[in-house]
Amino acid sequence: MCGVDLDAYVAEHDAEWRRLEQLSRGRKLSVSEADELVALYQRAATHLSVVRSRSPDPALVARLSRLVLSARAAITGGTGVSWREVGRFFTAGFPLAVYRALPWCTGAALAFTAVTGFLMWWVSGHPESAAAFIGEDAARELVESEFAGYYSEFMPATFAFHLWTHNAWLAAQCLAAGVLIVPVLWLLWNNALNIGVVGGVMLSYDRGDLFFGLILPHGLLELTGIYVAAGVGLRIGWAWIAPGPHRSRGRAVADAGRSGMLVAVGLIGLFAVAGLIEAFVTPSPLPAVFRVGIGAAVWLAFLTYVVVLGRKASKQSKASLTS
Template structure:
């Protein structure tokens, strides 16, 4: 095969196809020309692949063919209807359907945490068993408050966001096994319970609750939602509804888990911004708590109002 002659013969068609691919708008005649050229150039590419050892030419022509194919088949564009459906029905609906589960998780978590806080506060010597006397003293003097100002706010916010999103992902993914979710939650109970108990035993309850409340309300609610949805998936495997097979039940719960995972990315982003910028801000404690409480109540209202509406729409179908 004379490669130079073949290129000279068909090169004009290749260039013309590339030009049509670059145009933003095509009229009817140009669309017909694009289709015809695409078919011919695809044949040329097939011939060259079987007879030409020139990788540069093959790569260049392959790119032209791929661009033409994309132009003919259409490029995927973001569907704002899908985004709206997710924001106003998909995510809040999935959270609402799992409300009994994450509300139960929140209740048990809160009871265990405050029980541990009270125990450590009433028995200060137990702090040594958990973290040691020196670490407890450092925590009270500067460690707890310093945690929120150790890094720049943007860096701290990004770290918190990724950490909490990863924790939620683990709860959602491990939910089918049940036990790992309990372990992850217990680690958080232990951390908050011991730190809170130590702070209270040293008379720093105002510092502890003043710093943890602004972001903790929304952040922990996100963790509760992730854990509850994960456990709901596990229960779907253990005890599926009568009308569904075990696989169908897990698949349905898993779809909700995916929606929740995507939505919690935004929830944890808001919580991270509050923790990095609002929690350590030099403003009255009441103001910081009010900001956190407003974000938390807004999320709950969003879930209750839009989630219940999405559930009603499904039931009406």
């Protein structure tokens, strides 16, 4: 990069650097401005690397170094915890990321709930298929003791931690493998197959009351979390296939990936709640109607949280872009 190229490079990117400097001054940012700050910070870091390697102009290197450092401090909030940023994450960042991916999450939920229901219906109506899947003796043991015993086999606190980590890992796999699409569908299929076969076996032995009484209290929220992770993961994959106008594939995947990171952090809390319900509410001596009612209330509260706060954050984001 010769001198004239350096001048051209500065002229091409100077507006971005000035905008990044403006966003890094510490004022409160809207959701869209925060996303813009992260994107411009990443670009400026790349520009700094290019300048250092091709034309180490001291003045420009110093300018970009200061700019990148100030932007990084604005994003991370320094070394301390900013409770304002934590609050903004839960009131805007996370619900907005889920809200934007709702069509994908809803599609995954409807499709694989239908698959699960079909498998349940098929296995319950064809007892020989249950024997083919898990064996006749295993099916009998499942109905008589194993299914109900699973929820009281361990101490509640240990069980809740195990469920939390297991579901968080499954969600992380959906998000990480989303760009490849097929692994996400495979994970959802295995989940549907497991629930469908177990539910079908319980129904074939006329124990549908026991099955739904134990699966619904925690399953509503837990499966919603899995479908959210899958939907966001598939959205990342689709960003690679169809990035849209005026965006490169890399930029589209990066934008979707940032939303995926927000969702991954938020789902940690969701699965913690689901694990507590499964460990303490599901095996409790409460009547099934109360256990299911508790699970349904928490599930509806989460859906309301995402729709109301996500829609509000989306409107604010659009308003700031047009202002």
